[in-house]
Amino acid sequence: MARLITIEDPDDPRLGDYRALRDVELRKHLETEHGLFLAEGEKVVRRAVEGGYEPRSFLMAPRWLDGLSDVLGRSDAPCFVVSEALAEQVTGFHVHRGALASLCRRPLPAVAEVLQGARTVLVLEDIVDHTNVGAVLRSAAALDVDAVLLSPRCADPLYRRAVKVAMGAVFALPWTRLPDWYDALPDLSAQGFTTVAMTLTPDAEPLEQAVAGLDRVALVLGGEGHGLSPRWQASADRRAIIPMRPGIDSLNVAAAAAVACYALQRR
Amino acid sequence: MARLITIEDPDDPRLGDYRALRDVELRKHLETEHGLFLAEGEKVVRRAVEGGYEPRSFLMAPRWLDGLSDVLGRSDAPCFVVSEALAEQVTGFHVHRGALASLCRRPLPAVAEVLQGARTVLVLEDIVDHTNVGAVLRSAAALDVDAVLLSPRCADPLYRRAVKVAMGAVFALPWTRLPDWYDALPDLSAQGFTTVAMTLTPDAEPLEQAVAGLDRVALVLGGEGHGLSPRWQASADRRAIIPMRPGIDSLNVAAAAAVACYALQRR
Incomplete structure (x- = not known):
């Protein structure tokens, strides 16, 4: 007591x-x-x-x-x-x-531990806003994502605001921080995940098509300002886009994450 | 000048x-x-x-x-x-x-004017947070929603915070406020829209299935605290749910809106 x-x-x-x-x-x-x-x-x-x-x-x-x-x-x-x-x-x-x-706080688990048995993974690069990190974690937990990996510069998921927005999802969903930024996606590919980068580049295919029939997927989302780094865009196995109305430049990252998790649920 | x-x-x-x-x-x-x-x-x-x-x-x-x-x-x-x-x-x-x-500000348009030619409509009940209203409008504009209707108690889409989060979507997307709360959904049904209420009730069918093949749809989302009112849940033509991991109680309303718009795009 x-x-x-x-x-x-x-x-x-x-x-x-x-x-x-x-x-x-x-x-x-x-x-x-x-x-x-x-x-x-x-x-x-x-x-x-x-x-x-x-x-x-x-x-x-x-x-x-x-x-x-x-x-x-x-x-x-x-x-x-x-x-x-x-x-x-x-x-x-x-x-x-x-x-x-x-x-x-507890020591963060190793990446391998977090990926153990995971089929659907979200990878976040440099999402610096605590509200967005919390919102992404909440949607991920609700929509059957098995694990979340954060780049070294992502905001802290245990910061009060993130915890609050995530409604505690951060305590139930396995997550950790990636020790290495540069080769993070090739490392995931080597472990059997198809890495799918959400981008606005011309070679991006519609998300639904990009993930159709895949078994182990790591879906990769970039930060609020400029989206994914060129390195991560180029080193992913596939590039995907959420089809948008002409003239609209982007979705908020938390909205994009929710849509992406939903599309992954139905692959 | x-x-x-x-x-x-x-x-x-x-x-x-x-x-x-x-x-x-x-x-x-x-x-x-x-x-x-x-x-x-x-x-x-x-x-x-x-x-x-x-x-x-x-x-x-x-x-x-x-x-x-x-x-x-x-x-x-x-x-x-x-x-x-x-x-x-x-x-x-x-x-x-x-x-x-x-x-x-301009006088708000009539509901009939906003619905003119619309095939995909979002209806918001009592979303009181300006950030959420802005986020919903931004996703709606990006994901091919034609018009948005707000219940009398929804937060003001032209409030600075909402405008900022919406990234200006509030200026391009047709929207207005519903004059009447009680019969808002039956009124939409009478105008040829199938009203689909997002709920957590046991009779809700998976969203994808609820909207499959529909032509004119009005998708209905409730507020942050308790979701849709009993009146709106009961007076909608259909009730739908976004399938979630067992034990998770809900999604944030902005995330649910993004997923709903995406599902409507693909109906």
Whole structure:
């Protein structure tokens, strides 16, 4: 059972994990250096713990204790009970979903481990927006993707905003970061995946046709600004496009990911 | 040619259209009451003007004048030239995309006008988040939807955030607001559309199957919290679901919209 500890001093050092949650740069350093991440809201906190992540602590106003009593009952971490005003003062925003938890990061699994048994894989190159990373993970989990690989420069899937948008999918879906950018796609091909790059290049074939009948597929999506790098476009086995109305330049990457996962489901 | 007017006083009343852009509640009132909306960024400003919206004024730092010289050349509206610091002071945020324009709203077209010749229609019920409305419009424009109808409580597609996320799709795609909520779907059926409601109810059939072979379709999507109202679920001709991995409760509405538009393209 989590120890309930009432805190009334906003400067209490035990609240350190929860400070200034809207300061993205500060949080990026603090969280990775201390090996922690934040989950927000009853549903996401529960999914993080059920996903096997070890809580460092919880923080919530008294009225959220009941809803999470099962989770708190199974944890030895402290639960800091604070007023809503104090929660807002410490975190820097109104915590309207109530509960927060700080959890321990785990070493990322090896690529081989994540790919074990996978038939449908998403590979993300340099998607730098946490909302987009979270949205892609949520769609991937819902639409039967088995694993997600992220390029070294993709945004952190365990950053609070990504976790929230993903609705906890990041805890259930196997994912890891690629150690090597340059040969990432040829490496996947060597492991038996057909790599299909989503591009706008003239030699791209319609997505549906590009994935028809394939067994193991790694579908590759590029970042928000300029899409896939030339290296990844050129080193993929196939190039595919979502057919669009003439004159429209592109889809948002999260929309493209949802469509791509749906098309992969039906291949 | 737009008159270039250099302004150095942040309290200059001519900057009224551009004040406090991050104050959503204030802006909602100000913009609808004064019949204006804001476009942000060179590309979106250009698309708004090309879409036939009449500029009230432009506001930008000197370095953005060149990029928009064609647009300014064809307008009689004043262009307020300000420092980036003053732009930030007035608007309340760093205008990193440079140019802003304030444009006149137009009376919304009648539903019949928007549906004229349309074969594929999206109907949105109570999507209250501006980002989601913008994202849905962007996907709809890209994936060959002919028209979009919004329920009375949907967020405003001309709100700055929606316009930005839609990448200007809101200026090209025919849309309007439904005057009546209760009978909106039966009214569409009476006009020859098969209304297909996206739901999670047990009688929902897979989306692909629900739309197969249909000519005129109105695909119906519900809001962020609880999806479609019971009334709209019950009054649609068909109920459809995007097949999802067991245990996953739903997709984000923007992802569901992208998938739905893609499926409609291939019916």
